[in-house]
Amino acid sequence: MFDTTIANRTVDLAKRLLVAANQNIRANEKKQSEQLARMMNDAAGKAFTMAMVDETFRSAKPAVQARRWRGLLRDFGLPQYFSWTDRLLLRIASAASIVAPQIVMPLIAARMRADSANVILNGEMDELRKHVRQRISQGFSINLNHLGEAVLGEEEAQNRLRVALDYLKQPEVNYLSVKISAVFSQINLTAYDQTLTAIKDRLRIIYRAAMPEGKFVNLDMEEYRDLRLTLEAFQQVLSEPEFLHYSAGIVLQAYIPDSWNALQELAAWAKERAATGGAKVKVRLVKGANMAMEDVEAELHGWHSAPYRTKAETDANYRRMMEFCVQPEHAAVLRVGVASHNLFDVALALTLREEFGTSDSVEIEMLEGMANHQARVVKEQAGGLLLYAPAVQAKDFQSAMAYLVRRLDENTSPQNFLHDLFGLTPDSDAWHEQERRFREGWEHRRDVASLSRRQLPCVDPNRAAHFMNQPDSDWTQYQTREQLDEAIANWTPALPPPAADLDAALDCAVAAAERWSAESVLQRAEILHHAGQVMQQRRFESIAEMQRTCKKAIAEADAEVSEAIDFARYYAEHYPHYPEVVGKPLGVVVITPPWNFPYAIPCGGVLAALMAGNAVLLKPAPESTDIAWLLVQQLWDAGVPRDVLQFYPCADGETGKRLITDPRVNAVVLTGAYQTARMFQSWRPSLHLFAETSGKNALVITAQADRELAVKDLVRSAFGHAGQKCSAASLAIIEAEVYDDPIFQRQLHDTAASLMVGPATDRTSVVTPVIREPESSLMRALTQLDAGESWLLKPKVSAEDPCLWSPGIRLGVKPGSWFHKTECFGPVLGLMRAENLEQAIAWQNDVDYGLTAGIHTLDESEQVRWRDSVQAGNLYINRPTTGAIVQRQPFGGWKKSSIGPGSKAGGPNYVSLFARWSDASVDVPQAKVEQNYRLAWNEYFSQEHDPSHLTGESNIFRYRPARGVLLRLPSDDPSTIARAKLAAQITGTPLEISVATKEPDADFIARLSSVGSRFEFLRTIGDVNDAVLAAAHQAGLNWIDAPLTANGYVELRFWLREQSITRTLHRYGQIIQAPSDHA
Structure with missing residues (x-):
């Protein structure tokens, strides 16, 4: 009652x-209310108004403002909820802004301020x-x-x-x-x-x-x-x-x-x-x-x-x-x-x-x-x-x-x-x-739930119908923080064992590989899924280990555990099942991961190789042996046989070289410096090397950017994990108007200078110590300026720890200068002043590497120009350049950032790298081959894919034509040549064919040095002379040793480069409305 x-x-x-x-x-008030009532039924008009409010006045230059404003009017049309007089004024203002933007745009700004x-x-x-x-x-x-x-x-x-x-x-x-x-x-x-x-x-x-x-x-x-x-x-x-x-x-x-x-x-x-x-x-x-x-x-x-x-x-x-x-x-x-x-x-x-x-x-x-x-x-x-x-x-x-x-x-x-x-x-x-x-x-006021929605059970990724990423730890919840506290309090040293005898380890691996490859794909997948469960159960133990022994901040370590779990589940579901081809595991695979991602990267390499049926030796970086040992124990506990996965923590010296060069090793996975990859190839030219190497990554900021968001994302990209990420943005290429803005420079200085700098064991620390005392390039970057450069923020070293440096920001970095071209791998950022977007893109591309690249601009036309021109494997629009997530942003670069076929880690083709694919039937008619290739191209490779389907972020995975393929055949092979020409024609990738019976090795080697700029891949069939491979490596060609198969899904990926494009789709949470949404 x-x-x-x-x-x-x-x-x-x-x-x-x-x-x-x-x-x-x-x-x-009545006039305003009537206008707002009309807006309710004018979706395009509302979208225009929100875009105009947010985007028009990002630049301080009236001509730039006018150009953006006219673009919005062109895209969305005149708002119908405006009165006829206001619509007439808009038409007049649009025309006038072409010749007198300095008069029109201040009037529009004044009207906006008055209306609000x-x-x-x-x-x-x-x-x-x-x-x-x-x-x-x-x-x-x-x-x-x-x-x-x-x-x-x-x-x-x-x-x-x-x-x-x-x-x-x-x-x-x-x-x-x-x-x-x-x-x-x-x-x-x-x-x-x-x-x-x-x-x-x-x-x-x-x-x-x-x-x-x-x-x-x-x-x-x-x-x-x-x-x-x-x-x-x-x-x-x-x-x-x-x-x-x-x-x-x-x-x-x-x-x-x-x-x-x-x-x-x-x-x-x-x-x-x-x-x-x-x-x-x-x-x-x-x-x-x-x-x-x-x-x-x-x-x-x-x-x-x-x-x-x-x-x-x-x-x-x-x-x-x-x-x-x-x-x-x-x-x-x-x-x-x-x-x-x-x-x-x-x-x-x-x-x-x-x-x-x-x-x-x-x-x-x-x-x-x-x-x-x-x-x-x-x-x-x-x-x-x-x-x-x-x-x-x-x-x-x-x-x-x-x-x-x-x-x-x-x-x-x-x-x-x-x-x-x-x-x-x-x-x-x-x-x-x-x-x-x-x-x-x-x-129903008394019936409504009061339990925190963050405490509701999430969908179990292990039981989901499709792959789901592992949620990061939610630190808003007391129970989560309590589990972390307990793990840190109970941490004890991992005490990894020394490396076993190399010959014994490799003999064991060869025998184990044969047995493991006989296991069914479903059995291997089940073990990988179980590995994901074990890693989640022991998440906080792993975080504590990385904090204590790898100098990782808690949030960085937590994300790494999520990524490792994602690798387990994703690779378990992505062993290829191609018709008309069979895959044979490579055999024994050595994983040589870096120290900067000491848990997720080794985990990803190990599990991909295991999923394809190979035996694995994990040789961790010396700086991160303890966490690698913990990872291996977790995988063993999940059911991976100990002989199939061996822990081999040898030093990087002579024993390491013996490991890489031993013929019982069929492939090596390296994440590390480009120079290390080339050293491996010089030791053993015929080595099947899959390497993700260096990056000199830049974030472009145009006058149409949200400058505050750009500052926030730039600082995160540059100084996360003390800049020790291969994806870190060590350069910002900034349009002149923004570069010259004292407010922008003050905000950038303030944001970076405010980051808490300290040991990883101090929970407040955001910038933690670098892994070892800086030397060579990093020490130069932190302490020496080149001509015309100055410090916006001068880095300082801790008196207690020579590895602990505060962030540094260099002004005035010149195109072609040492800092423009050199990867430094530490907490130092360089700023370059570009006159316009075209110049910024040219400088962004003018480096040897092509790992990650970013841009901040709210102007969609600038976004399109940039993404169609920039040369990198992972592109980011209006967000940080770091933090790649499995499936959303498969990770791997172009140019010198990648060695091998170029399939991205955490992407759909990575597991297939670890098997050799060949036709199940000897004779497949060329007509059938063409049908297969065109089907694969039309249904898959020519399309853009976004399997994650997020609302606030698009994550496009697409294929781009390779720079060129140089096919080397031992003799004339009409079937192979026909397939190659067909693949080249369908994908738009340049092709040149060399036949050994017509061009001897000596002649071929002599001209290899001049073709590196024209071709990306050397494709070979059958045995190849080490001298040929050494010359190809020297010329910068990536080697693909694989027969041309009749299946288009297997074959065409060797003619293409993979690219991931991530774009933020919201402003303050509101999904950006494209003009096409209101057509």
């Missing part, structure tokens, strides 16, 4: 509020104080929230802190909202306790400034990541005697199920605090406006998204929380701010506070500038209204775009009350639908 009565009273009051608001609306002035206040102090005084005179209260540039480093965090303190000094300002991420830039959940301590230090400063004048400070909430940190910092600081009598507030988001338990926790704490004489605290209830970003982040990491999945659940939880707060026993210690534009929720709050006699503890809140006619009516009914008012200074207006985009999306979201508000009347269908939703949410 109570529920029905309250619901009826609420609906009646909401109806009265709506009628009064509609009667109270002013002419300018009611939603985002002018943050210049005099104007802000004037507005606040005006609102106070109208009977409103103001909750100010300062918007500014992204808080990427501690300099900006301290600036935000100063701004907050300055606001609190103003007599007009009585209420201020602050996020913990705005005043502390280095939030690190793997260092939870240290992060909490730092946040509490900043809070005390703010509270001390607010207390003397009784100013109110509210802790805002945005990311789910920050929920527990914010809650604990709030409670712990306000529990201190100094702040016991201070009243402050905190936001809880109803779309997060965890907020229900957090509210009860707050109420219990507030009751205890009040019992000791403590002041009331306030809870601001919001529904939450960051769902899109939460969904994208969770998808990328493989977690459940933290918010409820339906609007109905959020509404029910909101009303449950509201009812809890207005109860007299809770209202006695908690004040509540009900923040909503939904008239049903406003009416419910007013009804409940009247019912329970707790009006003094219940306040209504709305957004400044949103539905002002409604706000005036609610203020009169409620006896006051608090307006949440973001403010931004003119210089930081671009930084407020995220807020504007979220507001635009919120206003037009189909189930949002504001979506229907414009044009809403009590007898409309939309009103009746909103009433139904309200009653449903009120009725």
Whole structure:
């Protein structure tokens, strides 16, 4: 009965509020409301508006702005929700911007600021104080929230802190909202306790400034990541005697199920605090406006998204929380701010506070500038209204775009009350639908779940119908952090055994290979799946080992374990099953991994070779023997026979050379320096070597980039794992306008200088020590500048550890200079100034390597030009260049970054490298071969593939024609020649054929040195003279020793280069709408 009565009273009051608001609306408000109502039915117009707000003014140059603006108009068309006069003005402005952009574009910018002035206040102090005084005179209260540039480093965090303190000094300002991420830039959940301590230090400063004048400070909430940190910092600081009598507030988001338990926790704490004489605290209830970003982040990491999945659940939880707060026993210690534009929720709050006699503890809140006619009516009914008012200074207006985009999306979201508000009347269908939703949410408020969605069991990747990536550890969860703490506390040295006798190990491997290859594919796959399970069960043991012995930060080590597990599951499912061909394992494979990824990379090589039926010797890098030993034990525990996988930790000297050159070794997998690969080939030219080698990787940043996001991603790409990733961006090639921007340089300096530098055993450390004391190239990069260069950020070495260096950033790197061309493998970044995108691409390509490459630009036409021109195996658009994930971004490069056929690790063709494929039948008619090749080309190789199907990120895997194939035959073979010509013609790859009976080895060798620039691969059939292979290696050709098969899926991959292109598809979580989506 109570529920029905309250619901009826609420609906009646909401109806009265709506009628009064509609009667109270002013002419300018009515015009704006009608325009917003039209936007609801103009998807292309809405997409244009969001793109215009976000993209047009990234450059400071009017001509560039105009070009982008016209491009958006061309792509999306004139917004139909604009009035005819505005559409006419757009046409005139578009034409005028061609000849007078310096006049037109400032007018458009001024119009944008004017249109948003009611939603985002002018943050210049005099104007802000004037507005606040005006609102106070109208009977409103103001909750100010300062918007500014992204808080990427501690300099900006301290600036935000100063701004907050300055606001609190103003007599007009009585209420201020602050996020913990705005005043502390280095939030690190793997260092939870240290992060909490730092946040509490900043809070005390703010509270001390607010207390003397009784100013109110509210802790805002945005990311789910920050929920527990914010809650604990709030409670712990306000529990201190100094702040016991201070009243402050905190936001809880109803779309997060965890907020229900957090509210009860707050109420219990507030009751205890009040019992000791403590002041009331306030809870601001919001529904939450960051769902899109939460969904994208969770998808990328493989977690459940933290918010409820339906609007109905959020509404029910909101009303449950509201009812809890207005109860007299809770209202006695908690004040509540009900923040909503939904008239049903406003009416419910007013009804409940009247019912329970707790009006003094219940306040209504709305957004400044949103539905002002409604706000005036609610203020009169409620006896006051608090307006949440973001403010931004003119210089930081671009930084407020995220807020504007979220507001635009919120206003037009189909189930949002504001979506229907414009044009809403009590007898409309939309009103009746909103009433139904309200009653449903009120009725089911006690039924809604309160368990954290992050604690829900994920789909078991082992049982999934298709491959799924292993989720990373979720450090927001206490249980996860507790498991890590336990593993670190219980760590003991691994104590690997010495290497066995080489001859005995190889004899054992040869015998084991024969037996292992006889196992069925299903049996081998089952063991690999079990290996994934074992590695997941022992995840934290592996993380602790990498932290202690490999100098890895926790987050870096955690991602590495996920990657290793992915290799196990992915390779188990990707042994090829090709018709008309048979695969024979190579035999004995030696894996020689690097020290920088000491767990995932050896695991991937070992498991791919095992899946193909080979026996394996794992020879770890000397610096990472302990973790390799732990990995091998895990794989043995999973069922890999000990003779099939042997641990062979020999030194890199003479024994290592004997291992590589022994004829019982059929193939070697190397991840390491290009020079090491060439050394292996010089020792043994006929060695089947599959190597992923060096990279000199650059991130291009154009004037059309989101500069703050570019800075964030550049610093992550350059200094993650102290720059010791082959995919690290050691160069940024920056368009002149951005390079010359002092704000960009300051942000880059601040972001890099703020990274915590220290030993890996210090959880706060982001930049950990390099693996050994720098020498040669790295020492030069860290200590010496070339002509014209200077330090934006000078690296410093620790007095206690010569391996520990802070980040360094070099300005003025010249094209063709030593730093432009040299891989340094450490925490140092060089900046190059390019006049335009074309020059940037030329410099990006003008290196010997082609591993990873990135670009930051919001201009899709620039993205297309770049991806069609850049020469690298892994391309990244508007995201970091590091962190490749199995299947999403199969990893491997072009040019000197790859030795061998070039199949990418973590990709669909990698396992097939470890078998030799041949036709099952001797004679396959050429017509059948052509049919097979064309089918494979049309259905697969000519297509772009995205098997991961993520919403917020595209991960395209595609094939590009190789530079050329030089086919060397022992004699005329019409069938092979016909197949080669057909493959070349279909794939568009240049072909040249050399026949030994017509061109003797000596002649062939003599001209090999001149053909390296024309051809990428030397393809041979049958036995080849070592001298020929040595000459081919010297010429930079990759050797493929394989017969040409009749199956197109097997054959055509040898004529193509694999390429992975990853592109961020969202802005602030909102999926970017392409013009074609609205055609």
